[in-house]
Structures are given as C-alpha cells and as structure tokens.
Amino acid sequence: xxxxxxxxxxxxxxxxxxxxxxxxxxxxxxxxxxxxxxxxxxxxxxxxxxxxxxxxxxxxxxxxxxxxxxxxxxxxxxxxxxxxxxxxxxxxxxxxxxxxxxxxxxxxxxxxxxxxxxxxxxxxxxxxxxxxxxxxxxxxxxxxxxxxxxxxxxxxxxxxxxxxxxxxxxxxxxxxxxxxxxxxxxxxxxxxxxxxxxxxxxxxxxxxxxxxxxxxxxxxxxxxxxxxxxxxxxxxxxxxxxxxxxxxxxxxxxxxxxxxxx
Numbered sequence: 001x002x003x004x005x006x007x008x009x010x011x012x013x014x015x016x017x018x019x020x021x022x023x024x025x026x027x028x029x030x031x032x033x034x035x036x037x038x039x040x041x042x043x044x045x046x047x048x049x050x051x052x053x054x055x056x057x058x059x060x061x062x063x064x065x066x067x068x069x070x071x072x073x074x075x076x077x078x079x080x081x082x083x084x085x086x087x088x089x090x091x092x093x094x095x096x097x098x099x100x101x102x103x104x105x106x107x108x109x110x111x112x113x114x115x116x117x118x119x120x121x122x123x124x125x126x127x128x129x130x131x132x133x134x135x136x137x138x139x140x141x142x143x144x145x146x147x148x149x150x151x152x153x154x155x156x157x158x159x160x161x162x163x164x165x166x167x168x169x170x171x172x173x174x175x176x177x178x179x180x181x182x183x184x185x186x187x188x189x190x191x192x193x194x195x196x197x198x199x200x201x202x203x204x205x206x207x208x209x210x211x212x213x214x215x216x217x218x219x220x221x222x223x224x225x226x227x228x229x230x231x232x233x234x235x236x237x238x239x240x241x242x243x244x245x246x247x248x249x250x251x252x253x254x255x256x257x258x259x260x261x262x
Contacts, residue, residue, distance in 0.1 A: 001237045001244060007031045010241065011045050017245045018252075021054040023097065023232045026084035033059075033087035043091050053093040054230055055136070055192065058084050058124075060099050066120035067102045067113035067145060078120050082127045089131040095192060095230070096128055097167050100137045100155045101146015108145050117146070118158035129163060136167035136191045141203060142176040149178065149185050156189065165191030169234070171198050171205060174213050180221070187225040194234040195255075205236035207251035219258050231255070 002010045003025045014022060024031055024042075032038045033056075046053060058081045066081065068074040085096045100117050107113050121135070128135050137155065140147040146155075152166065166186040170193060173179040183190075197211030198204040208215055235248055 001233075001235050001248070002241065003027050003030045004237060005030065005241075007042055008045055011042075011049055011051060013241060013245060015049040015051055017249055020050065021052045021230070023055040023057060023234075024053055024088070024091070024093075025057045026059040026080075026087070031087075033084045039087045039090050046091065053088065053091040055095040055097050055232065056084060056088040056091075056093055058096055058098040060103060062103045065102050065104060065107075066098075066100075066124075067107060067110075067117045069113065069116065074116055074120060078123050081120075081124050085124065085128055085131065085133055089133055093133070095134045095136050096124075097136045097138055097192070097194075098124065099140055099146055100152060101140045101144050103144065105143060108143060108147075110145060113145055114151060114154060118155050121155065121159055125159060125164060133163075134191065135164045137164065138167040138169055138194065139172050139176075139182060139186075140169075141172050147172065147176065149176075149182050153185060161189075165189040167192045167194055169194040169196075170208075170213060170218065171196045171203055171234075174198060175200070175203060179213070179218070183218070183221055183225070187227075190225065190227055190229060192230040192232060193222075195231045196234045196236075205234060207233070207235050207247050209251055209254040210247075215255070215258055216262065219255075219262050223262065 007030050026033050064077045064080055066077045125135055139152050166189050168186055173182045195208055197206040197208045197213050200212050
C-alpha cells in the first residue's frame with residue numbers, strides 16, 4: 001500500500017488503524033534491506049508498536065529477474081532476493097513471497113526461462129531453509145511468464161515440498177479467468193493469499209468488495225480446503241494514506257462479516 005514511502009513513517013498509522021501484521025515490500029525506497037542499521041531500526045519500531053512482519057515480498061523488476069537468460073543478471077537477482085530474505089529473518093518474519101516468473105512480457109511462454117526460474121528458486125530455497133523461512137510462490141498476471149497455472153505447477157514440481165507453497169493472488173487469478181481452477185490446483189500447497197479486487201479488466205488492486213470478485217464463493221471454497229494461512233491485503237496506494245487506510249478498514253469489516261456469516 002505504501003511502497004513509495006519509507007516504511008518507518010507509516011508503521012504507526014497502520015497500527016492505529018487496528019492491524020497487527022504486515023507484509024513488507026523489498027523496494028529500496030520503501031525498505032533498504034541491505035542496511036543492517038535500517039533493518040534494526042524497523043525491527044525496533046515493529047516491537048515497540050506490537051506489529052509483526054508476517055511476510056516479505058522479494059524484490060523484482062524487468063532488470064531484477066530470476067528467470068533471466070543472462071547468467072550475470074540471474075545471479076544478481078538471486079543475490080538481491082537472498083539479501084531481502086536475510087532481512088526478513090532478522091525481523092522475525094516467516095514467509096518470503098516470490099514471483100517465479102518475469103515482469104518482461106517478451107519472456108512469456110519461454111520454457112528455458114522457466115528452467116532458470118527453478119534453478120534460481122532452488123538456490124533461494126536453500127538460503128531460506130538455513131534461516132528457518134518458508135517460501136511462497138505467487139501466481140502472476142496471465143500475460144506474463146509465471147501467470148499460467150501449469151507454469152507454477154511445473155516450477156513447484158522441480159522444488160522440494162517442505163517449506164515451499166503457493167501465495168494465491170486473488171486479483172491475478174480473477175483476471176486470468178480461472179480463479180476457481182487455480183484455487184483447486186493450488187489448494188494442497190496453499191500457504192497464503194494476496195487479497196485484492198478488480199473490475200475484471202485491469203489489475204486495479206482495489207479493496208475487497210469494491211470490484212467483481214465473488215468473495216462469498218471464494219471464502220466458502222477456502223473453508224472447504226481447510227485453509228488456515230494468512231490473508232494479506234495488497235491494496236493500491238497513490239492516494240491520501242488516511243483515506244486509503246479507511247477504505248481498507250471497511251474492507252476488513254466486509255471480509256470479517258463474510259467469515260462470520262459463512
């Protein structure tokens with residue numbers, strides 16, 4: 001929600017809004033995971049406020065790509081990801097969320113780059129395992145590599161089963177036209193959800209209840225799988241933070257009411 005602002009400046013606002021857990025985005029302007037001093041400062045603020053770093057989203061960009069055909073770029077992406085994972089461990093978090101695909105639209109459909117993804121993820125997994133972290137592979141938008149159900153399933157088949165699961169992104173899955181199929185396919189390894197809504201055309205990252213996703217169906221389906229993982233609200237920022245927090249709180253009330261009724 002606030003990736004364009006330094007993390008230390010928004011933690012108190014989040015706590016005052018009634019939240020007790022956050023997912024941190026590993027973008028340098030938001031959280032400098034390379035800086036031991038900043039990591040310790042953020043940990044101190046989290047402890048002071050009674051907030052938990054539930055998870056951390058690994059860094060990504062077209063240049064920072066674990067599927068890159070350039071070995072130099074691929075290794076740089078792995079290095080950045082393990083650096084972010086190390087910061088998560090020092091914060092006391094437990095789950096690293098990572099894209100198995102690429103932000104580069106030209107990479108779509110490349111089996112070679114999927115193999116590079118599996119190679120990179122194996123290295124990152126070994127780092128996570130040594131630091132008692134879990135790894136959640138997030139499904140991406142359908143036009144990107146890593147945005148098709150079979151691609152995530154193939155990547156998972158190349159990795160160990162212990163400590164690795166799936167982060168189902170509700171917005172990405174809905175735009176793919178196969179939210180139901182993805183939920184069914186990933187249910188055995190579903191670790192957490194990125195929860196947001198859209199109107200069916202763009203990745204709007206609206207608060208749940210403001211778009212077209214059938215939340216009663218989704219929650220009934222989740223209950224049927226026995227899901228007990230984290231729901232992380234991934235709402236678009238770019239507006240007044242207090243107004244955005246207020247919309248998010250209303251969305252939480254909407255979801256909790258659904259849970260109670262279902």
